[in-house]
Amino acid sequence: MADWRGDRQARDARLDAGRAHLAGRGKVVAAQAAVDLLEAVLRPGDRVCLEGDNQKQADCLARALSACDPGRVHDLHMVQSGIVLPEHLDVFETGIARRLDYSYSGPQGARIARMLYGGQIQLGAVHTYLELFARYFMDLTPNVALIAGVCADRDGNLYTGPNTEDTPTVVEATHFKNGVVIAQVNEIVDRVPRVDIPGDRIDFVVAADKPFYVEPLFTRDPGAMTETQILIAMMAIKGIYAEYGIRRLNHGIGFGTAAIELLLPTYGERLGLKGKIATHWALNPHPTLIPAIESGWVEQIHCFGSEVGMDRYIRARPDIFFTGSDGSLRSNRAFCQTAGLYACDMFIGATLQIDLMGHSSTVTQSRVAGFGGAPNMGSDPHGRRHPSDPWMKAGREGQVVGDPALMRGRKLVVQLVETFGDKLVPTFVERLDALELARKIGLELAPVMIYADDVTHIVTEEGIANLLLCRDADEREQAIRGVAGYTEVGRGRDRAKVEALRARGVIRRPEDLGIEPLDADRSLLAARSIKDLVHWSGGLYEPPARFRNW
């Protein structure tokens, strides 16, 4: 006779084993007992989600996991969006973990590349966020989730704080499919400010020895912005935002898009674009957006996570941000990614390498940074069925054959890059390093961030290439070479073909857009320093110490 309750009974046995380590009343476990708790609950070969988000890190539980006895806890299959802390990789060196499926590994990008080459990690795949979340509900459902929140009561009711991020998704997949959920919190309280996760979904609450780590990933110091970045930002605003009337959008995290944010109240205002562009955002609370918000440009912002130092400002602007009954930000990575995918008309962001067809990747031979959400937002969703002016205009530009009555729109996917990156490394290449990496470690699928057929525009300091208007592969290659500046790829252009593309408006130079080079000056930035941002916020923005240089 079939046993329909085997997994449920196994979960109950794990819970019983874990309860031996409770610290008295309720679900609370002391930080010192965290290793014992994990050794009691985990089984060899378990699928484990150790919450490593874009920003919020379950670091106390990460330290505990890496301190487990590899004789008892081993061969785990880690399924987590971010590989951010050293402990996330330490567990692969000791044999505690063996397999990995993830999305993003920014700060650990170099080490993860070395460990992949060395065979210490068996890699499943590098996912986009939504894709990994989707697999939590299909074939990568965690047996145990180790998550992080600001505080909880003794029954496990959890307040995640403004960085809700992945937590609701991870708990949903784990708890409702016979998994065990362990939350670390900064503080045990009698009553939480708001219930982000109901207590019956949390099995154990670990009172962390120190507050969880949050990475200030979205703070760009206006003091470091260059005139080249300002010039690129001006071209994007005039040649794309204004041209298509982009109101619903997502920005990447680079300096180029931060420069756009700081030019809205100055250059954008001068062009008469207020209210016509950049009103609805899927975006983390970027400090560089404060001047635009304060100048009345922005109607609303939904966030993936929060940003260090922005809490008081957000609390004071509930008409702009999504906030709870307690007043603090409610973010949600899965929902915001979905908004970015289906409800934005444009994604604009940077990348490390672009090839001759427009494929892009942030993987280089020495760094595997992963994708995060860029491929979700930086792709044209074929499931979209609502029209908008920018979407229809892009659709018309891209359609060459077929019945116009059956035309569908196109999302704008814009790559905003300087032709050279750090240390004069060219952004434009004949062949992506990602292909070499895939060959070396035997990946079936090369880690391409955005495929060429999703990219609609490339903006560099040399100009804008509108790939929607290219009619064959040769035109596309010359359009890309034509904005690739003085890189090898750029200098390898066919000058006559590039001029012909320019005559058709496929390539547009700053002078074609009526942009005055003398305007590409730092005085055009609405804020020229972090301190200026604090002033714009009326003192509500509290930048982290490393950005306080006054």
Added chain:
Amino acid sequence: MESLTFRHTTKKPLPGAKPQAITGVVASGNLEVLLERVLPPDACEVAIETPITGYGPVWEAVVADFVARAEPGGIRISINDGGARPDTVSLRLLQGARLMEG
């Protein structure tokens, strides 16, 4: 240190009457550009002092593109480079030409 000089013939003189202009600073990743209206109206000369050697062909391409875009006839340009990227050089030259026209 490397010294490079490029001479071009232009179809027309740079508009304006301003005798000289200076823009930029000699700082890491930046450059200082001095423009002087001292040459015949169809001539342009660009003299570069750069601490980074081996980029002659890139300088040549940047200067040739600038001359084609701005037609800076009559202008002698002296560049004191601090290791600027080609895009910064290109932008600074265009800014210098605009200052001379103003």
